[in-house]
Amino acid sequence: MTGDLAEVRERLRRASSVCALTGSGISAESGLPTFRGVNGLWRTHRVEDLASPAGFARDPLLVWTWYNERRAAHLRAVPNAGHVALAALERRSTDFTLATQNVDSLHLRAGSVNVLELHGHLREARCDRCGARVPLDGELAPDAIAHVCGGRFRPDIVWFGEALPRDAFARAAEAAARADVVLVIGTSGLVEPAASLATRAPRGDAFVVEINPEETAISRHADVALRGTASDVLPRLLAGESETAVAHGGSMP
Ligand code: APR
Numbered sequence: 001m002t003g004d005l006a007e008v009r010e011r012l013r014r015a016s017s018v019c020a021l022t023g024s025g026i027s028a029e030s031g032l033p034t035f036r037g038v039n040g041l042w043r044t045h046r047v048e049d050l051a052s053p054a055g056f057a058r059d060p061l062l063v064w065t066w067y068n069e070r071r072a073a074h075l076r077a078v079p080n081a082g083h084v085a086l087a088a089l090e091r092r093s094t095d096f097t098l099a100t101q102n103v104d105s106l107h108l109r110a111g112s113v114n115v116l117e118l119h120g121h122l123r124e125a126r127c128d129r130c131g132a133r134v135p136l137d138g139e140l141a142p143d144a145i146a147h148v149c150g151g152r153f154r155p156d157i158v159w160f161g162e163a164l165p166r167d168a169f170a171r172a173a174e175a176a177a178r179a180d181v182v183l184v185i186g187t188s189g190l191v192e193p194a195a196s197l198a199t200r201a202p203r204g205d206a207f208v209v210e211i212n213p214e215e216t217a218i219s220r221h222a223d224v225a226l227r228g229t230a231s232d233v234l235p236r237l238l239a240g241e242s243e244t245a246v247a248h249g250g251s252m253p
Contacts, residue, residue, distance in 0.1 A: 008224055009237050011181050011207050017095040019172070019179035020086055021197045025186020025212060026230040027104050030077040036188055052160045056128075060145055060152055067155045068139040071122045074104040075138075082185070082230030083110035085238055090114065097175030099168075101187060101194050103157055116168040116175075118158070118194050125153040164193065172197055176206070185211040185230050189218035198222075 012018060024034040035047055045066070049055045056063045087110045090096040099116045100107055105123060107115050124133045125140050129151020134144075136155075145152050158164055176182055176197040189195040198208060199221040210222035211233045219225055226233045 004224075005226065005233075005236055008181075008207075008209050008226065012089065012093075012237060015093070015180035017175070017179045018089070018093050018181050018183065019097045019099065019175040019197070019206075020089075020183040020185060021172075021176070021187065021194065022086075022098065022100045022102060022107070022185045022230075023187025023189075023194075024102055025188075026082045026086075027077065027080075027102055027106055028186065029080045029082065029229060029231045030104075030106055032073060032077050032104055032106075034186075036190070048160050051157065053162065056152075056154055056159070060154075061142055063155075064140055064142070064145060067122065067157075070103075071136055071139070074106070074122060077104060077106060079106045079110035080231045082234045083107055083112070085231075085234035086185075087111035087113075088238055089234075095175075095178075097172065097179075099172035099175065099194070099197055101191065116172045118164050118168055118172060120155070120157040120165070122155060122157065124156045126156045127151040128154045169193060179206045182206045182208045183211060184208065184218050184222065185234070187212070187216070187218070189216045 024032065028034055050063050050066050083106050086098060086107065090098065090112055097114050097116065098107055098112050099118055101119050103117065103119055103121045105121055122136055125136050126133050127147040127149060129147065130149040132147060132149070133156070134153060140153060147153055182198060184198040187195070189198060195218065198218045208222045210216065210218055210225045211228065211230055212225070213227055213229055215225070
């Protein structure tokens with residue numbers, strides 16, 4: 001199906017309900033590495049071995065070293081034009097939901113309000129026994145991992161093998177199902193159930209737009225693929241420049 005930026009912008013203008021799903025790609029231009037790109041490893045460790053209950057039980061100090069570095073990188077990062085454009089799009093929409101797989105808080109810092117953090121966030125640590133929370137303004141010191149209740153503080157992140165926050169995912173699924181336009185931005189679409197938000201919307205109702213420099217597992221569900229970066233394409237959805245999109249599966253002319 002061939003669409004172009006003008007068509008996507010017109011559909012957004014007419015839409016009474018919009019749902020956006022973002023992944024690490026939207027934060028790549030803020031200097032934060034994606035998961036399956038060239039930075040898919042941290043030192044010599046597979047992300048799956050660190051972001052898991054088993055990895056934390058095996059070596060909580062190593063896991064906190066990784067998350068302390070990620071938290072510090074998040075605090076250094078600045079929302080880019082893609083984050084800012086999504087916040088602007090929300091302000092002019094009557095019903096806008098932003099479901100993100102990212103834990104970097106950059107959407108909130110860019111001004112987005114209705115944000116569902118499907119994989120959690122790094123603003124707090126949570127005791128794995130009693131659920132007590134402490135703010136993560138900086139690092140969590142090694143001697144602060146143990147909690148007085150006998151549990152251990154862990155990042156408030158959804159790890160591999162763990163369920164997403166039930167309420168957040170339910171609200172995201174409802175938003176995707178009622179949306180007139182679903183924007184899928186900067187995600188490989190390889191991790192469920194988040195990826196299903198881009199395919200769950202009944203095709204008859206939602207116009208699905210993928211914004212990604214590369215083809216992904218989502219592409220075949222998209223009505224239009226805008227092959228470009230989030231910080232380049234998203235502002236253009238607001239600004240009115242037109243550019244030929246790639247026909248589904250096609251290549252830029
Ligand atoms: N603009 C838009 N998309 C981009 C950009 C950019 N500037 N740079 C890279 N991308 C795209 C890549 O082409 C890729 O399709 O972003 C996607 C990033 O994919 P992944 O690295 O798989 O990250 P993501 O989809 O967010 O992973 C989902 O997997 O590891 C778990 O919990 C983790 O939330 C994460 C989930």
